[in-house]
Amino acid sequence: MSDETSTKNLPAISKQVTELVLAGSLGHAEQAFAEAAEQHGDLVVAEVLQNIPPHVTALHMAGFDGGKMSLATLLVPPKAWADSLAYIAATWNEDMIEDDPERIAESLFAHIHGVVFATDDEDRRNELLQEASATDWGCTAFATVFSLAPKEVMELAGEIISKGQYITAQTGSDSDIAPLAVALAKASEDGWDRALFELFPEFRHSADLADAEFSDDPDEEQPFMQRSTKELLYRMRKQVPSTRNASGRTGRRSLGSGIFS
8 A cells, every 4th residue: 555545544544543432432443443554554553643632542542451452552653652641541530549549550550561561672662751751741650650669669769870771670679560660761861750759759869769768667657758649640630631732741851861871
């Protein structure tokens, strides 16, 4: 199929997918992606995901996690995924945030992990992490996931400082969150620091974090402030932009040249 023919089909496919997702027919939307990929190639699916509104992408991808792979997971352009993260909190049930915030955070982790590690393409992985962590809501999303294992994240912050480029996901805790945290730190120094600041707002730099001690006793008062999973979920909910104004990207942008240089 020529590029010209694919381009002509793009508006129709985008309209079809958007209508299916908004109608709640995620399975049919995924089938439309599969048919588009078969007829026109993967690039058309990526272009559709780049062009449909980010809240539509969020609705579609919220229906899939690490256990339910989709073409959107594999092919979503990094910027389109980063923009869609702004709206994923709008799909959460507020009662669930109150009653079982960890379950939502685990679902968010499955979503982020599923997208970031969908392929072995390290360049794509870095782009996904850089784009997501260049937004306020992306940093809050990472902090929400990290709140499921704060002690491990703190220990990892110390290891990143001491070992630099030699850090690996196997160094330290066996938490499932460790590989994502290490990947974020390697992809974006600024994004990693900002995610830590979201989780531990009294600590401005990961170097400060490494010197802190985290108590194993959940009833013992911690010597620093840590935002709870529930609080971070509500912070993400407040960051959902109006669909009329999808811009919310921050001016700061780092590609992680400091930690591992």
